[in-house]
Amino acid sequence: MVPDFLTIAEAAKLIEKREMSPVELTQSRLDRIAKLDGKLHSFIRVLADDALASARAAENEIAAGRYKGPLHGIPLGLKDIYETKGIPTTGHSKVMQDHVPTADAVSVTKLRDAGSVIMGKLATHEFAFGGPSFDLPWPPARNPWDTARFTSGSSSGTGAAVPAGLVLGGTGSDTGGSIRGPAALCGIAGLKPTYGLISRRGILPLAFSLDHAGPMAWTAEDCAIMLQATAGHDPADPASANHPIPDYRAALTGDLKGLRIGLIRHFYTTDNEVNAATRDAIDAAAKKYEEMGASVREITVSPLAEWAAPGIMIMMAEAYAIHEANLRTRFTDFGEIFRDRMALAGLWTAADYVHATRCRRELIDELDRAMQDLDLVMTASAVSEAPKFEDVSKFAILERPSLTMPFNVTGSPAMSVCCGFTETGLPLSFQIVGKRFHDATVLRAADAYERATPWRSRRPSL
Amino acid sequence: MTRQELDAAFARLGLKVPEAERDGILGAVKYIEEMAALVKKPRAVGAEPAHTVAFPEK
Secondary structure (H helix, E strand, O other), X not given: OOOOOOOHHHXXXXXXXXXXXXXXXXXXXXXXXXHHHHHHOOEEEEOHHHHHHHHHHHHHHHHXXXXXXXXXXXXXXXXXXXXXXOEOOOOOOHHHOOOOOOOOOHHHHHHHHOOOEEEEEEOOOEOOOEOOOOOOOOOOOOOOOOOOEOOOOOXXXXXXXXXXXXXOEEEEEEOOOOOHHHHHHHOOEEEEOOOOOEOOOOEOOOOOOOOEEEEEEOOHHHHHHHHHHHEOOOOOOOOOOOOOOOOOOOOOOOOOOOOEEEEOOHXXXXXXXXXXXXXHHHHHHHHHHHHOOOEEEEXXXXXXXXXXXXXXXXXXXXXXHHHHHHHHHOHHHOOHHHHHHHHHHOOOOHHHHHHHHHHHHHHHHHHHHHOOOOOEEEEOOOOOXXXXXXXXXXXXXXXXXXXXXXXXXXXXXXXXXXXXXXXXXXXXXXXXXXOOOOHHHHHHHHHHHHHHOOHHXXXXXX | OOHXXXXXXXXXXXXXXXXXXXXXXXXXXXXXXXXXXXXXXOOOOOOOOOOOOOOOOO
């Protein structure tokens, strides 16, 4: 009997010792999808036959002594902006519902090469931007902790499927918070790696200069395992970094002694005030880090709105350019949220965009200076627990400055970590941010926190 | 921005925005105007844009 909930690391151990078969594990996830996804809508397309074929291949390889590593035989899901050869990749949009790629995205190839089992294509906000939308060919994903509530986005399907145990991990993409937002509201671990660390090739773009691909899973350790498989230079991606890839899992030592953390408290207490439960949970997490041997001191940087504004402008302007032709000819084939936000983006001028990119340069320098004598910074990743769908407004991303966008602007590795639950059982979170290419330090701090606190032992009851 | 200016902008952009959505968009114009104002700071003439983030040397 396969347990309802397993981490990638736990399942990998059982598979390696041949105490669990990849076929059994995959079938158990397909059974859970059949039983639960009618409530969650996390999948756009389930690839049952392909998944079972991959699982059987993994089983045969392992039986023949060719164990590939901790993703071998592990069921994963792909946000439906990751291109898959011969399988529709829609961006959750009517505009691309018939798009069938001729090749896998580079990161999908890497996940397949590592032996993982691709379970299907997961819901996203339309083209990783507009949502939650009820006027698209597929409904929006629902939060497994309370299905009347928002998952956040745009990696909404991955955010819903992982805590529900439908997959053990999945891919996300993050242009302004699209990994960290759903990770925060759905109570999982989500890493936006350093810009350029994972190839973007074969992933439908939202905004070229801000798009980051990354892992979402139950734990930081699982994110480390997925990052290991997907990171690396891709000469065909112009933004891909040619940088050494460390052993991310080996970095999870649990030792935080001497680690220097800067707490950007004004982001979430004055610039974009979070609710009391979130504030108290972040403050408690900072205290926990001190108990574990890290030093935490409050730091002040420019107000949050000054970080969010250039990021939003760059993101929306680049997205407008990508979708301009279809916006002109097929405006109402897009969902209302996506198209109305894009209509606003068209009102900015070319000079506005250039000012935003000049501002971006200054902010990258500012964070580098602020982190000169720090290893990490810490702040909020969401303003509250998951809201009800009816409380999410069409222009929500413009109304309050984003807590996650600053670190897309700077290209820094940033992770959302679950740090407790409200009295009604909804997840709370904080965000931990490193220097560029110090993703291993972010993962180490997140992993150590998860192991020192009880939050990873609770799952949604569905 | 007035409603007439918004209609003219959409005509210039070639966007056929449904009538029922235009007032809602107009109500959000203030947010994008605020953002545009925020990024226009006094700068040296040679202040460079960020074409991409700077990578440290190996």
